[in-house]
Amino acid sequence: MKLSKRIEAVRQRFLDKETDAVLVNSPHNKFYLGGLFSSSGYLLITKANQYMLVDGRYYEEVQQNNKLFQVELLGGPNTLAERLNSVVAAEGLKQIGFEGRELSYDAYRSLQERIRCRFYSLDLAKIRSIKETAEIETIQTACTMADAAFRHILGYIEAGMSEKTVENELVRFLKEQGGQKDAFDSIVASGVRGALPHGKATDKIIQKGELVTLDFGVIYQHYCSDITRTLAVGRCPEELVRVYAAVKAAGEAAMERAKPGLTLGELDSFARNLIRENGYGDYFGHNLGHGLGIQVHEYPAVAPGNAQRLEEGMVITIEPGIYLPQVGGVRIEEDVLITRGGCRPLTRSSRDLIVI
Amino acid sequence: MKLSKRIEAVRQRFLDKETDAVLVNSPHNKFYLGGLFSSSGYLLITKANQYMLVDGRYYEEVQQNNKLFQVELLGGPNTLAERLNSVVAAEGLKQIGFEGRELSYDAYRSLQERIRCRFYSLDLAKIRSIKETAEIETIQTACTMADAAFRHILGYIEAGMSEKTVENELVRFLKEQGGQKDAFDSIVASGVRGALPHGKATDKIIQKGELVTLDFGVIYQHYCSDITRTLAVGRCPEELVRVYAAVKAAGEAAMERAKPGLTLGELDSFARNLIRENGYGDYFGHNLGHGLGIQVHEYPAVAPGNAQRLEEGMVITIEPGIYLPQVGGVRIEEDVLITRGGCRPLTRSSRDLIVI
Structure with missing residues (x-):
């Protein structure tokens, strides 16, 4: 520093x-x-x-x-x-x-x-907004801890467990890895609760056949990570599998295109348009992402119409989601570093639909 | 509600x-x-x-x-x-x-x-500021969880352990009991770090012969508890034993006198004067306490000169401390409910110096 x-x-x-x-x-x-x-x-x-x-x-x-x-x-x-x-x-x-x-x-x-x-x-x-090398390394460590926690939770979570139990284990594991604390109150939203983009963990029991959205992060040496994955506990309804594919494609389209010079609004629209083309345009109600660093939400907003441009050294989240009221939801979130010619993901957990 | x-x-x-x-x-x-x-x-x-x-x-x-x-x-x-x-x-x-x-x-x-x-x-x-019966019950539950966590940590903490390890176990235990999360970043300050009233847990290793100040709390159904105890890991220097006795006496003097009608400044001065009489007047640099409820620090401030009066139904902390630079420190904190004729502690862990 x-x-x-x-x-x-x-x-x-x-x-x-x-x-x-x-x-x-x-x-x-x-x-x-x-x-x-x-x-x-x-x-x-x-x-x-x-x-x-x-x-x-x-x-x-x-x-x-x-x-x-x-x-x-x-x-x-x-x-x-x-x-x-x-x-x-x-x-x-x-x-x-x-x-x-x-x-x-x-x-x-x-x-x-x-x-x-x-x-x-x-x-x-x-x-x-432009991160120094040492800052990027610290954020990378926080992201690697989040990846490790997701891997850990895949072996821990099962039907019959409450959302709160999953959250407690996530936080315990992150702190044990050397994280200062959770970067924000973890979201663990299962089944129909997945339709709530801000579904903090509750006492609800996770059932077989449900999707579970996990959105969490850790603070390491004052810098944050922020990752979301949605997994399936047993086989889930076909419609949600289609929703999952649409969310994954939207995020990956944005990641392929992210590079210096692009406006934040353009980046948002790559993902948003693809979700609209897949028929879910009414069900993605939040921004595509946000800056990440000392604060878990910081400048810049990856939002519709934002004319500010991406620059090398920015760290942002890309987190499309689709939320079907009374049915369920999917969100997948990566933390990415804007590089000279594109972007590099700092979170690296699999984006495939994992069925446990 | x-x-x-x-x-x-x-x-x-x-x-x-x-x-x-x-x-x-x-x-x-x-x-x-x-x-x-x-x-x-x-x-x-x-x-x-x-x-x-x-x-x-x-x-x-x-x-x-x-x-x-x-x-x-x-x-x-x-x-x-x-x-x-x-x-x-x-x-x-x-x-x-x-x-x-x-x-x-x-x-x-x-x-x-x-x-x-x-x-x-x-x-x-x-x-x-005036808590309803249901609010008092919720705060009581949060306080009882904090007491249980202190009891638990007495069997866990030992020389050779880092402050951070103790904090992680405190938080894990509080969440396992059904707490939402820690009410604030726990203070675990051992040895000379005890002289820092805001000594957040670090990687410092707790040594034999040190005092350790633990200041933590939990949020339960959106209401906070906030407790501090200072314990000794093995025999600690005589001066710190005297400091401990002075802090304990100051807190207990304030608790004996707290009742509706007294000003917050008067309550503060009961403890502050006793610390001064014991020769440590220069080493108690913060307010005696604060209101407690949905926020861990809320109205009213138990502070020198505050002319506002205590009222039945207020919940406040009473937390005198003495901090000797380069030597160490002691703080003991209770959460108390102002009752019709006095006050009732909601935290109930022993205030004696526990040596482990």
């Missing part, structure tokens, strides 16, 4: 004649730029300096481990406003950019009222 | 001549008022109606399970602004209150620009 390079990139991109500093409050950007992962605390990047403002719970740790930032203690009389005002005065700041999507309205208003400076909403989401 | 009563309470408290409606976006308040637990989606409570606005991922589920709310589909041309504007027009709304601490600045600005209505920041935090 070259934090100083990342900080310099933020300066280049956001500081100009108007804006003298950027205030960072989101945990993921504080980690990306400062190595600090906490819900509280702030980074302030000015033209000349960078500051880390933390309370007593983090001060000792941060003082020891960090040479890049000037560390300021928050707490008691040292309010955020007081600390910021002293930097504003010392460096003559006129306008501070802040993360408008991440800072609450009340926190914004409190800064605006107390600090002798203008405030301006900006969006740092894109700073993390 | 009597959602209709809770909604009516919000109407009584927040709707008046000025404010015609409340917009709810925080997951915990959407769950409390609408039974909906999701990061996206909104509730709108007007004088005459209540609306639930969700996208396609939740629409089917919500339509089926909910009779109280008028459900509106978001997505495509049905933007939040379009839907809200139609309610604003139909009901003649002039001013909508929103959760200023929960809505981002950008989301606020987008509403302000698009919706023909004034917006006004309000704070719903207090609506959940």
